Amino acid sequence: MKPNDVILKSVTQVAAVIILTFSIYLFMNGHHHPGGGFIGGLSMASAIVLLYLSFGIEKVRENIRVDFKKLAAIGVLIAIGTGMAGVVFGQPFLTQAFGYRDLPIFGTTELASALIFDTGVALAVIGTAVNIILSISEDR
Amino acid sequence: MNNTLVLPLIIPLLTAVILVFLQGRIHLQRWISGASGLANIAAAAYILYQVKTDGIQTLYMSGWAPPYGIVFVADMLAALLVLTTALIGTCCIVYSFRSIGEEREKHYYYPLLQFLLVGVMGSFLTGDIFNLFVCFEVMLISSYALIVHGGTKLQLRESLKYILINILSSALFVAAVAYLYGVTGALNMADLSVRVAEAGQGGILNVIAMLFMIVFALKAGLFLFFWLPGAYSAPPTAIRTIFAALLTKVGLYALLRTFTLIFYHDHSATHSWLGWMAGATMVLGAIGALAYKDVPRILNYNVVISVGFIVFGLVSANKDALDGAVFYLLHDMIGKALLFLLGGMIIAVAGTKKLSQMGGLIRSHPYLGWMFFVTVLAIAGIPPFSGFAGKLMIIRGGFAAENYLLATLSVASSLVVLYSLIRIFMAAFWGEESERAGGVMEERKSDYRFKLLCGAGLLVLVIAMGIGAEWVYGFVSEAGQTLIQPAIYIDAVLKE
Numbered sequence: 001m002k003p004n005d006v007i008l009k010s011v012t013q014v015a016a017v018i019i020l021t022f023s024i025y026l027f028m029n030g031h032h033h034p035g036g037g038f039i040g041g042l043s044m045a046s047a048i049v050l051l052y053l054s055f056g057i058e059k060v061r062e063n064i065r066v067d068f069k070k071l072a073a074i075g076v077l078i079a080i081g082t083g084m085a086g087v088v089f090g091q092p093f094l095t096q097a098f099g100y101r102d103l104p105i106f107g108t109t110e111l112a113s114a115l116i117f118d119t120g121v122a123l124a125v126i127g128t129a130v131n132i133i134l135s136i137s138e139d140r
Numbered sequence: 141m142n143n144t145l146v147l148p149l150i151i152p153l154l155t156a157v158i159l160v161f162l163q164g165r166i167h168l169q170r171w172i173s174g175a176s177g178l179a180n181i182a183a184a185a186y187i188l189y190q191v192k193t194d195g196i197q198t199l200y201m202s203g204w205a206p207p208y209g210i211v212f213v214a215d216m217l218a219a220l221l222v223l224t225t226a227l228i229g230t231c232c233i234v235y236s237f238r239s240i241g242e243e244r245e246k247h248y249y250y251p252l253l254q255f256l257l258v259g260v261m262g263s264f265l266t267g268d269i270f271n272l273f274v275c276f277e278v279m280l281i282s283s284y285a286l287i288v289h290g291g292t293k294l295q296l297r298e299s300l301k302y303i304l305i306n307i308l309s310s311a312l313f314v315a316a317v318a319y320l321y322g323v324t325g326a327l328n329m330a331d332l333s334v335r336v337a338e339a340g341q342g343g344i345l346n347v348i349a350m351l352f353m354i355v356f357a358l359k360a361g362l363f364l365f366f367w368l369p370g371a372y373s374a375p376p377t378a379i380r381t382i383f384a385a386l387l388t389k390v391g392l393y394a395l396l397r398t399f400t401l402i403f404y405h406d407h408s409a410t411h412s413w414l415g416w417m418a419g420a421t422m423v424l425g426a427i428g429a430l431a432y433k434d435v436p437r438i439l440n441y442n443v444v445i446s447v448g449f450i451v452f453g454l455v456s457a458n459k460d461a462l463d464g465a466v467f468y469l470l471h472d473m474i475g476k477a478l479l480f481l482l483g484g485m486i487i488a489v490a491g492t493k494k495l496s497q498m499g500g501l502i503r504s505h506p507y508l509g510w511m512f513f514v515t516v517l518a519i520a521g522i523p524p525f526s527g528f529a530g531k532l533m534i535i536r537g538g539f540a541a542e543n544y545l546l547a548t549l550s551v552a553s554s555l556v557v558l559y560s561l562i563r564i565f566m567a568a569f570w571g572e573e574s575e576r577a578g579g580v581m582e583e584r585k586s587d588y589r590f591k592l593l594c595g596a597g598l599l600v601l602v603i604a605m606g607i608g609a610e611w612v613y614g615f616v617s618e619a620g621q622t623l624i625q626p627a628i629y630i631d632a633v634l635k636e
Binding site for chain 1: 143146150153154157160161199200201202203
């Protein structure tokens with residue numbers, strides 16, 4: 001008999017949005033406030049795991065068509081890429097650049113290439129964390 | 141600033157990540173990992189050339205000068221070890237093409253091997269003690285995955301012990317780094333060396349040095365090698381080879397580095413303990429090598445003996461002994477890789493690990509037999525081959541430092557090495573042909589030739605290193621000079 005989990009599903013629908021927003025907030029704030037790629041990626045992974053828990057693995061897999069093993073690899077690739085970018089410009093490996101730009105909505109914003117490195121970290125963390133959960137949950 | 145220093149780290153890392161995307165396509169994986177191996181050798185050789193012509197090379201990561209940033213340092217020792225690692229790594233990758241089996245290759249075998257190389261290269265090149273820890277972990281975590289890869293019962297059991305021991309020693313490593321940072325306030329090795337010299341090594345710094353000694357002894361299999369013989373007999377030949385040739389040697393390198401660069405002031409407190417441990421390692425390893433009658437165990441105990449031998453070179457701490465330790469370290473990496481490859485082939489050909497069930501292989505496999513014989517002579521240190529020069533220098537240095545007991549032990553251990561390995565040769569190749577042999581290999585003649593060719597490549601290196609010992613000594617002597625005079629290293633890193 002299938003248990004009635006309508007409350008769980010309804011709460012998840014709201015909570016997942018909040019958690020995802022919060023994870024992006026954490027991720028973007030890493031430069032000047034507590035947060036960053038690791039914690040941002042981990043909280044996003046927790047939102048995805050919550051979706052898996054309440055809706056079932058098959059259902060979520062149909063809607064989020066991402067291979068998490070490859071997502072982790074892409075993350076590492078991005079991180080290496082930002083390191084190599086410094087080399088291309090004749091600077092030491094892993095050199096980071098930053099500057100101030102006038103953006104349409106945000107006004108004067110500080111843009112740092114460390115953010116791209118952090119994106120790599122975040123993707124690697126999401127890929128690894130979700131992949132661990134998925135591998136354990138598969139009963140073979 | 142010299143960005144080539146990061147190449148030996150980046151090439152395998154990039155390869156590993158690319159190979160993750162090509163999971164099912166085995167042939168493409170083989171081509172890419174082979175090509176990256178060759179590229180790695182080229183990069184390592186170029187770094188060696190730079191170090192030889194322009195002196196010690198440094199790379200300040202992100203442009204932060206030490207002691208504030210992480211620095212990559214290639215002195216002669218690191219450059220030589222990086223080149224040797226690239227050669228052995230490529231050889232093991234090529235050997236895996238025909239030996240590891242499709243089922244393993246499909247499950248991220250080549251990426252894991254590349255990640256292992258990332259860790260080893262990083263450990264040799266880094267000039268920062270916490271970065272050394274990180275590179276150790278990169279290496280160890282890939283080795284955890286490789287030791288259990290395939291999931292046979294034996295592998296599962298041994299990997300459990302291996303992982304437990306290494307997690308414990310890694311935790312100790314972090315604690316030791318924390319204490320050291322608490323006392324000195326530095327993590328950069330050159331800066332640490334300066335600060336330890338200023339503070340005067342004694343009291344708490346000696347305790348920290350002992351803690352590092354325990355950590356690296358666990359990793360290198362020095363005296364605390366109880367985990368090694370079991371763990372190294374579990375995985376398949378190619379993996380076992382890369383473990384025996386590289387993993388314990390990284391621990392040895394860390395011992396050499398820390399006890400010549402940072403903690404070299406109070407020999408009676410640290411080096412005498414290292415001496416006792418080296419002696420005990422040689423004796424216990426010799427007992428193990430004599431006691432067992434199956435091929436993997438004998439080979440594993442031979443790894444242990446050589447660890448004790450190299451640390452004896454470090455203990456004597458004069459120019460001869462340190463030169464010898466570097467020379468023997470290089471020889472031993474290549475020699476042990478060759479020995480394990482050939483040992484694995486003997487097991488495959490004979491169809492058994494037990495000496496008592498082998499016999500008469502020389503008729504069906506003459507090349508394998510004579511290659512193994514030459515390897516045994518090289519490892520034992522018979523003059524025309526590469527083991528001789530290193531052994532001679534270590535023992536001469538030992539006598540000069542008046543370590544008569546250890547010098548005698550190390551000569552005796554050479555005899556044990558020779559006896560234990562010749563026993564494999566005699567049991568496997570001489571005598572009556574056993575009924576198990578032959579049939580196993582008939583259908584895989586081409587695989588056998590391919591593997592033999594990998595071994596031949598390493599054998600050429602071993603012979604060339606022996607005959608060209610004078611030429612190799614030019615490089616080794618420079619490495620020994622940096623070890624005996626830490627000021628050279630410090631000046632190169634902390635210049636400006």
